[in-house]
Amino acid sequence: MASAAASSTSAVAGGSNKGAAIATGSALWNRVPKANAELFALTYGALVTEVLRDFGDDINAVNEQLDKMGHSMGVRCVDEYLAKLSTAAPPCSKFLDTAEVLAKSAFKMFLGITADVVIHEGTEGKEDSYSLIMTDNPLAIFVELPDQYQSPAGEGQPLLEYNSLYCGLIRGALEMLNMRVECKFVKSTLRGDDVNEIKVALKEVVAEGAGAEYQEE
Amino acid sequence: MASAAASSTSAVAGGSNKGAAIATGSALWNRVPKANAELFALTYGALVTEVLRDFGDDINAVNEQLDKMGHSMGVRCVDEYLAKLSTAAPPCSKFLDTAEVLAKSAFKMFLGITADVVIHEGTEGKEDSYSLIMTDNPLAIFVELPDQYQSPAGEGQPLLEYNSLYCGLIRGALEMLNMRVECKFVKSTLRGDDVNEIKVALKEVVAEGAGAEYQEE
Numbered sequence: 001m002a003s004a005a006a007s008s009t010s011a012v013a014g015g016s017n018k019g020a021a022i023a024t025g026s027a028l029w030n031r032v033p034k035a036n037a038e039l040f041a042l043t044y045g046a047l048v049t050e051v052l053r054d055f056g057d058d059i060n061a062v063n064e065q066l067d068k069m070g071h072s073m074g075v076r077c078v079d080e081y082l083a084k085l086s087t088a089a090p091p092c093s094k095f096l097d098t099a100e101v102l103a104k105s106a107f108k109m110f111l112g113i114t115a116d117v118v119i120h121e122g123t124e125g126k127e128d129s130y131s132l133i134m135t136d137n138p139l140a141i142f143v144e145l146p147d148q149y150q151s152p153a154g155e156g157q158p159l160l161e162y163n164s165l166y167c168g169l170i171r172g173a174l175e176m177l178n179m180r181v182e183c184k185f186v187k188s189t190l191r192g193d194d195v196n197e198i199k200v201a202l203k204e205v206v207a208e209g210a211g212a213e214y215q216e217e
Numbered sequence: 218m219a220s221a222a223a224s225s226t227s228a229v230a231g232g233s234n235k236g237a238a239i240a241t242g243s244a245l246w247n248r249v250p251k252a253n254a255e256l257f258a259l260t261y262g263a264l265v266t267e268v269l270r271d272f273g274d275d276i277n278a279v280n281e282q283l284d285k286m287g288h289s290m291g292v293r294c295v296d297e298y299l300a301k302l303s304t305a306a307p308p309c310s311k312f313l314d315t316a317e318v319l320a321k322s323a324f325k326m327f328l329g330i331t332a333d334v335v336i337h338e339g340t341e342g343k344e345d346s347y348s349l350i351m352t353d354n355p356l357a358i359f360v361e362l363p364d365q366y367q368s369p370a371g372e373g374q375p376l377l378e379y380n381s382l383y384c385g386l387i388r389g390a391l392e393m394l395n396m397r398v399e400c401k402f403v404k405s406t407l408r409g410d411d412v413n414e415i416k417v418a419l420k421e422v423v424a425e426g427a428g429a430e431y432q433e434e
Contacts, residue, residue, distance in 0.1 A: 035257035035355060036327045037250035038297060039290065043257065043382075046286040047264045054271045069263040073256065080255060110253045138252060165260075 018117075021100040024085070025108030031084050032109055041141045048162055059158040066161070070168020077110055077169065078176040084109070095179055095202040096121075099130040102170065102200075110169070111138050115198075129201035132170075137189060137196050139163055145190050161185050166198055180204040235334075238317040241302070242325030248301050249326055258358045265379055276375040283378070287385020294327055294386065295393040301326070312396055312419045313338075316347040319387065319417075327386070328355050332415075346418035349387075354406060354413050356380055362407050378402050383415055397421040 048066065055061040092101050096119060103115040115132040122128050140162060149160040161167075167183035174181050180203045187197035265283065272278040309318050313336060320332040332349040339345050357379060366377040378384075384400035391398050397420045404414035 033254035034251040034329055035254040036329065037252040039294070039327050040252035040257045040260065042290045042293065043260050043264060046290070047260060047267060050264060050267045050271065050282075050286075054267065065267075069267075073259045073263070076259065077256070110256050112251055112253065 018100050021104035025105040028084055028109035037138055044139045059160050063161045063164045066164035067168035070165035071172035074169040074172025075176055078173050081106060095128050103132050132198045134196040140190055150191055162190055170200055178206045180206055235317050238321035242322040245301055245326035254355055261356045276377050280378045280381045283381035284385035287382035288389035291386040291389020292393055295390050298323060312345050320349050346416060349415045351413040357407055367408055379407055387417055395423045397423055
């Protein structure tokens with residue numbers, strides 16, 4: 001299953017066309033089985049609480065664990081996404097093409113929301129990156145972080161990233177398209193920002209066929 | 218919030234009328250925000266995995282922890298349920314009245330499914346109980362339990378109850394209606410049964426007004 005998805009890069013839908021990605025997202029959202037968004041958010045909250053309880057004060061480890069869980073889900077989500085696509089759609093072979101597909105199609109299918117895209121182009125076409133901007137955050141509808149998690153405990157101390165699951169999801173999904181990315185929540189409404197912003201930066205395009213091995217962690 | 222809900226027993230909708238409960242359930246389901254059921258199931262799976270990792274071999278503690286998380290959610294769900302009800306509905310003041318309301322309205326609103334009800338009436342009207350029978354199990358759509366969790370490790374050894382969250386949800390919700398119940402998964406498709414059956418047995422009707430204190434654990 002993993003290798004099938006890894007070799008199907010060019011089949012992933014949406015391309016850079018925002019309109020097409022929106023239409024694809026709506027069609028996919030209509031097609032997926034639904035759950036109650038509030039119970040989903042409460043369940044994710046229980047998961048974060050449990051990870052915090054398990055890793056205690058090691059906030060970096062908590063963030064990594066949430067990201068890792070998201071990664072496993074993201075790898076799986078690509079298969080679900082491809083399985084539910086009913087029409088051939090423009091290819092998504094370049095990194096920057098993935099922005100609108102993630103923001104308008106995949107986010108819609110898996111989270112019920114869409115995000116806005118801001119492209120940050122790097123020098124000489126390397127280290128391209130983009131930001132996904134979300135006003136809503138379905139993982140955190142009931143959440144208010146306690147003070148201790150809103151600002152770092154001290155200079156250079158890590159901060160709990162409640163939303164790390166998103167980063168893992170995106171990282172896992174793009175890995176299946178042979179793109180190794182770094183993904184970071186740079187703005188969060190849970191920390192008082194006005195929007196949520198996830199920055200996705202391309203690190204490496206993995207050679208075709210290496211995907212299946214690579215994603216074994 | 219807790220005391221408001223605890224004193225509103227008679228306002229909870231559905232009564233023993235199955236038809237009314239089905240209609241209420243559909244209306245509530247149409248009204249709630251939705252999430253992707255597959256991502257919800259994957260998230261719950263991550264939660265169970267994390268609790269297992271945390272409590273290791275103490276399967277009783279794992280089951281209890283999942284039940285406890287469900288309890289917190291169930292307490293909250295009653296508020297959501299009451300808030301989203303738009304019409305006055307038949308009262309649900311007797312324990313057995315809660316069966317169809319849970320099965321057809323609350324399950325529909327929170328899980329997107331309905332359950333069948335089998336009433337087991339006790340002697341002298343005490344220890345009344347009923348079973349909720351579900352063919353679908355939205356928490357476990359991708360789940361296959363490893364062998365070690367499908368049968369007990371030895372005589373008298375506890376068994377992992379992957380679905381403990383349901384029991385906690387029901388326990389928490391009914392507690393807000395002043396009913397202390399015992400809730401157990403007696404059949405599970407994850408263990409090879411043909412359906413999922415949750416047995417709900419009334420232990421005590423808590424005096425009106427005691428709810429707020431009682432639910433502090």
